Amino acid sequence: VTDHHQIGEVAQTVGLSLRTIRYYEEIGLVTPSGRSGGGFRLYTEADIARLGLIKDLKPVASSLETMGELLDCADRLASGDGDRGELGRRLGLAVDQAMQRCAQLQTRLDAARDALNRLAAVAVERAR
Amino acid sequence: VTDHHQIGEVAQTVGLSLRTIRYYEEIGLVTPSGRSGGGFRLYTEADIARLGLIKDLKPVASSLETMGELLDCADRLASGDGDRGELGRRLGLAVDQAMQRCAQLQTRLDAARDALNRLAAVAVERAR
DNA sequence: TTGCTCCTCACGTCACGTGAGGTGGC
DNA sequence: TTGCTCCTCACGTCACGTGAGGTGGC
Numbered sequence A, B: 001v002t003d004h005h006q007i008g009e010v011a012q013t014v015g016l017s018l019r020t021i022r023y024y025e026e027i028g029l030v031t032p033s034g035r036s037g038g039g040f041r042l043y044t045e046a047d048i049a050r051l052g053l054i055k056d057l058k059p060v061a062s063s064l065e066t067m068g069e070l071l072d073c074a075d076r077l078a079s080g081d082g083d084r085g086e087l088g089r090r091l092g093l094a095v096d097q098a099m100q101r102c103a104q105l106q107t108r109l110d111a112a113r114d115a116l117n118r119l120a121a122v123a124v125e126r127a128r
Numbered sequence C, D: 001t002t003g004c005t006c007c008t009c010a011c012g013t014c015a016c017g018t019g020a021g022g023t024g025g026c
Helices: A007-014 A018-026 A045-060 A064-079 A084-127 B007-014 B018-026 B045-060 B064-079 B084-127
Strands: none
Touching: A007 A018, A007 A045, A018 A045, A045 A064, A045 A084, A045 B084, A064 A084, A064 B084, A084 B045, A084 B064, A084 B084, B007 B018, B007 B045, B018 B045, B045 B064, B045 B084, B064 B084
């Protein structure tokens, strides 16, 4: 089991660019668990899962900073570092906010589809 | 019927910031139909509808440049400026691409909801 | 040795946000 | 005259894209 993957492989499987993955490291979102002798970033399965979670949450995050705070809450809950009640409340609040952004995005997406259907009708109608 | 509205009123009804509306003018997306004596931008109902359309399409547009090309096609179809068949095909293609982006965004939105549900479960589970 | 993948700067880009300083119209 | 809304620069920001020049490991 080779639990250390190079950044190119990670980018491929998660669906993010090399630059994006490096940027997330720059701002402290995901730090690779190790480095090779030559300085190559080495990611574990856990690192990859974290990048996947970030990618999934991204469309409904207000910024990468708030994303970091959310992940920090989840991390500290998992590791038991801090008041569980307080952390649970904070995580719940962050999730609620993101859920509201889900609903907003869904509404906007539906509006986009409606607008596109109207445009499609114009396209074929004028063609005849 | 006062068919000329100031930018603040337009921003309120459409749901865009003043800066965004001015920026869309800067890049040639929406030019107000008139100006007052003192230089105030004056928008007609048609201008407002165009801004509303842009806002609706924005979540599924790849860039404001491609959005401009799509609107240009629609404009020329409406005004009869150019080959209807060619314009219809181009608009249809642009709409198809946007529809594909709709589907992608829907997939990502569903993934975000799943991830949030898992996080919500973590939040309450650890609180107990 | 040759490729391919990776590295670190560092400047560029897109879509705006945010004042700074000034004017218009009821 | 006082507010409120608008105006034009112009610099700042966020989330990366895109080379430039150099190294590592099979």
